[in-house]
Structures are given as structure tokens and as C-alpha cells.
Amino acid sequence: MIDTDAVVIGAGPVGLFQLFQLGLLGIKAEIIDVLPEAGGQCVALYPDKPIYDIPGIAVCTGRELAQQLLTQAQPFMPTDRFGAPARNLHLGHLVTELTARSEGGFELRTDKGLQLRCRVIFVAAGAGAFMPRGLNLPVLDTASNVHYHLEAPLLSPPPWADQHVVISGGGDEALSAVLALAEQPDPNQRPAKLTLLHRRDQFQADPTLDARVRIMQTSGQVTLVVGMPTGAEVSDGHLDSLTVLGADGQTQSLELDHLLIRQGLSPKLGPLTQWGMALDRKQVAVSASSFESSIAGIYAVGDINTYPGKKRLLLCGFHEATLAAHHAAASLNPDAPQHLLYTTTSPLLHQRLGLI
């Protein structure tokens, strides 16, 4: 059980900035995301696309913005000197339960059994938890050699080094996974064989990615199998093969060592709708001055909230996170003076930022 002041649900751009604002105000926070990487939509949906409307940054890509937000929040993300992930950043966890405690504050649980107790909550859940799209074959859920994300298995050594990997999908996620595996800097960590499984012989991907994978296909580095997976052989928790139905109506058995499903992510509001906050068309209704929801002590910021005039823009989410943090600070410490401090001149803020 982790005891803390605040929990931020969602490590998208707004959740990361929320953590930073809370840190400036001296509020200890944990941050949770179901994805294996922080950055929300910026990293999951448009990592390489340019953003032009962040104040003071003429242009940056989605991934660069997420990196900058992580760097900015670093003073409030304690880590060890070996560069391990920050102790208060919990990736790969879906927040499933949120309950109010009779003695005040809240308790949260994740699908991986993490439990947290806190005084205030910031829901920065965007359009919902990003869950990978599957192949509609429930038997795959029981197999340990089926993966959805590249990041964790890419930690060395990857489980598929020198084995046959089938990557399913025909969009950016699938094609960039083909390139990432084939171009692993250490040749010993590359798969022995790479197969791309897609329902047709055309990809729906960035033209540059498309062109690079076609070159690999021509040179034999990757084999394209066109068809729909209709069945799977799983024994002792291991997927041995997929049954693939081709456009010609013939089925074939595709044997493999690992299956990497890269068919995109879809956001699921899921558990959030059970937490008792008033919703307005699948968004959390909040006050436009404090960004508090219908439950005192639970704030909602970024794309997940709604109020008159709401715009789903990064800039608006950052503004909401700032005002929500100030409101929470005042309610957590009602007797403390609430002076507005500038990061340029305040020794207290410099101390919190670890500058002095």
C-alpha cells in the first residue's frame, strides 16, 4: 500500500504536467498509466507528427513533447542513481477501482494489484485507458508468447532473440515494429525470422515506413503473409501456430515462436464510469474554475473533462492542471497562505526543483 498526497491517473501530456505542478506546490504524487510508456496520445497515436501550437515551442513532435514533459517533471520523479524508472511512475497498470474512505481521502487499486491511499486524485485519463486491439481469438489470452507492446520485451535480452516472430498488422505500429526488430543494434538480439501478417497486400501506414518495409520484403528480411487469422493452436500456455485464411479461401498454418500484435490502440473509459463522478456524454463534468468533479477531492483535467467552452487542446489541459493543483493545495492546507510564486525568482520553488 502506497500512502501519498495525490494520485494522477494517466501519464499523458496533461498528467505529466499535473505531476510537475503538484511538485511545485509541495504535493507528493504518484502517477499511473496502463501503457508501457508515458506520453498518452502524443506517443501512442502521433509520435512523429509535428505539433505547432505549444506556447514558446515553434514545433516539436509528439514524442519530443512527451520527453520534454518528462524532463521537466524529473525533480518530482525520484529515481535511483542507476537510472531505474522513477519510483512514483507506475506504467502498465490499469486503475480499476477507486473508492472513498470513510475517514477521508481515497483508495485506488490497479489490475496488477498495486494499492494506493491518497488525499486527492487527478483524473488525466484522456479518452480512456489505451488498450491494444486484439485478433478476436480469446485463446490467445492464455499464451505467454503473445505480446502487444515493444517496449518491455525490448529490454535486453528480448524473448524473441534468434526466434521466429510474427507481427500482425498493416499500420504504422506494425511496420515500425518490423523495423525496430530487424534493426536492433545488437545482431544477437534480432529475431532469426520475421513475418508480417496482414489481411491485404497493402499497408495503411506512413509512406516512408511503407517504402522501407517493402525494401526489406524484396530483400527477404521480412516475409509478408496475407490473410486473416481464424484460429490458434495453444498448448501449455504457448502459442504454437495461427490458422490463417487467405484471400483465395485456402487456410494455412503459420508456425511461430512469438506473436506481436500491433493493430493499434483503442481508448476504453471502462472502470472510470463506475467511480461515481457525474459524467456528461462520457466526459467528467467539472467546475471551470477548479476542475474539481462532482466528488470533492477528485479533479479531472485534459481531454477527459468537460465544462462550458472546453477545447481538447494540450494548452487547455496544461492550464487546467495548473489551476486544479492550486485549488487542491488550498484545500489540503487551508491554513497555509496561498501566495503565487514565480519559478524565476522564488527560492522555495528553486529548492523544490532541486536547483539549490
Ligand SMILES: Cc1cc2nc3c(=O)[nH]c(=O)nc-3n(C[C@H](O)[C@H](O)[C@H](O)COP(=O)(O)OP(=O)(O)OC[C@H]3O[C@@H](n4cnc5c(N)ncnc54)[C@H](O)[C@@H]3O)c2cc1C
Ligand atoms: C493525431 C492527433 C494530433 C493532435 N495534435 C494536436 C495539436 O497539434 N495540438 C494540440 O493542442 N492537441 C493536439 N491533439 C490533442 C492532444 O493530443 C490531446 O489534447 C492530449 O493528448 C490530451 O492529453 P491528456 O493527457 O488529457 O490525455 P491522453 O493523451 O489521452 O493521455 C491519457 C492517458 O491516460 C491513460 N489512462 C486512462 N485511463 C486509465 C486508467 N484507468 N488506468 C491507467 N491509465 C489510464 C491512457 O492510457 C493515456 O495514456 C492531437 C490529437 C491527435 C489524436
